[in-house]
Amino acid sequence: MNFSQYYTANDHFTIIPAVMLALFGCAILLFDFWIFPDPRQRKWLLIFVVLAEIFTGVGLYRQQAWLAGQSPSMLQGFGGAVTLDGFSVFFNWIFLVAALIVAVMSYQYLEISNEHHGEYYGLILFAQCGMYFLATGTDLVVLFIGLELMALSFYVMVGFLRADKRSNEAALKYLLLGAFSTGFLAYGFSVLYGLAGSTKLQDIGDAIAARPAWDPVVFLALATTSVGLLFKIAAAPFHMWAPDAYEGAPTPVTAYLSVASKAASFAFLLRLFNGPLQSLSAEWEPILAFIAILTLTIGNLAAINQTNIKRLLAYSSVSHAGYMLLGLVANNAMGTNGILVYLMVYTFMNLGAFAVITAMRRQGIIGDELEDMAGLMHKNPGYAMLMLVFLLSLAGIPPTAGFLGKYYIFLALIQSGHYGLAVVATLYVAVAIYYYFKIVRSMFIREETERAPAASSLGLRLALGVTGLLTLVIGIYPEPFLELAKTSLVR
Amino acid sequence: MRVIVNDMPNGYIPIFIFLALAISFPVVAIVAAKLIRPSAPSLTKLEAYECGIKAASDSRGRYTVRFYIVAILFVIFDVETIFLFPWAVRYRALGWFGVSEIAVFLGILIVGYIWAYKKGALEWV
């Protein structure tokens, strides 16, 4: 009848990758017991994950190709509820790569942990589906549902090791604090809706711009929404959940959480702050600058004393969120570009670092203590060298990709005249080098304490190879990747 | 809003009558019983009534975990039906589009149901 009125070809084009992800996610839930009832065959479910990502990738590629020929290069679907642009495509590529790498590096870890269930792969896809809508949505309802789909999948994945006390505890803390922040965010949304009488970001932006500065209602909406979002990106003082959730979760899930969930939350943050909240930039810039410095301070100083590598990397990821927030404080095209480049390189180097920790998982050893890494150089030089590359990149040392991310953030800060912030941020790089070096020292100088060989499934080696290669390639020959980030800025 | 204001006294009269009845019924019953019945209190009469059998334990004991699993499943499948209401209200206007949307929605829900069933979540072990 009036089919085309509610669901046009345009609408379909804007969400096709998400449809694929949801379809394959549901299919994996069913195939889990229909096709592969034997736990030993479960790793073949990976085929469906790869298939799902291929279909998603084709959809994304078509979107990208279509957008390249458009001016202005964007497409709105569902009456403006989702917006396809370079920004959304860029983020969705990050999510796709992260999900794929995490999926292939997981199965050996789960088998050793005796918790290899098919739902795991479904959850990875569902989480990615939620992220798709976080990067693409321009309506509060869509963004809210996307955020919750992602968060709920992550709650389950963090607590996936049901018999493990730490995993339970991590899931509980993540769930309670995550739901708490969702409450704040939803309250902020309700006030925004009341202000604008619409849930579209465009209308909300117009309504806010029409209000006087420091309007108490606008301030309430800004404050509650920001608290909810800062929770999600683990910025201080709302970072308390991150160390516990990162430490207790299965290592591949920690990798996914630290990379994809953070990128998706930043996509959301950028959509809001560069969109409807842009007219309030004079108000939120100083607040965000303060929060960014606080985040850098807490993340870097707390990381120094950690003996658990996952916990150390959790605090380091808190500090990375601080750097990215500085890009938002600069509030210019260079800053946004810096955040995108930072997120791209962060994806590869952080996934790589967690992949090495995943490889340390052996029968009875989680492999996330500094002790477990001792003497890795003598036993497994390949892993040790890769870890060195990832750590150098995380610290931001020049020949690696990590330098690039920090470079653009600093450039943006200098361009916008925030010299003080740039100096402080540079100083913290020195602190970061110190605690990353603790891991390096453990790997290269100390004697090995653990004789059992490290895990080395095909998927894990593949993940390590890809992340290691890209961390180096982006560092040495960055032009095509920078071009990708730049085209995604064009609105 | 104005409509509601005008209707308010009339619309609420049945509720007030019902409220008065609801309060008076137990009060009248208890007072009447108190006046009529003979009074002979004893310890046995004050015990908790459990189908005439002697009370086995405190009522604040723990339930078996199965109840929680059923409760969890109930919550999710119960609340999901909320999405059927808007469709039911606009059933005619949405036409076949609405039907197909709901089919997609129910399809996803059924996948979840099959999954829960196959995982043995519905069995009372």
Next chain:
Amino acid sequence: MAEVPVSWFLTLSAVLFVLGVSGFLFRRNIITVFMSIELMLNAVNLTFITFAYQLKQVNGHLFAFFVMVVAAAEATVGLAIILTVFKNRSTLNIDDVNSMKN
């Protein structure tokens, strides 16, 4: 009988929200903490419906539907996680769930 002003509803929902937040911060039983979160989400629903009523729109009602479903999904996942925590530790006091420390 005068009509109830919209601001009263908004004040009520703000009070409920703050009650939920303080319940989250000060209660020690995990289930109670979880109920506080549900209270926060219900306060959000009240705000949405008040605004929808004031603006004579349906958007707010729809958002409230989504918030309700999300709250139910969160309750489901939350209860499941709380069950596994209880199975492994036999406690529901939030202060006793702290095996990971700095």
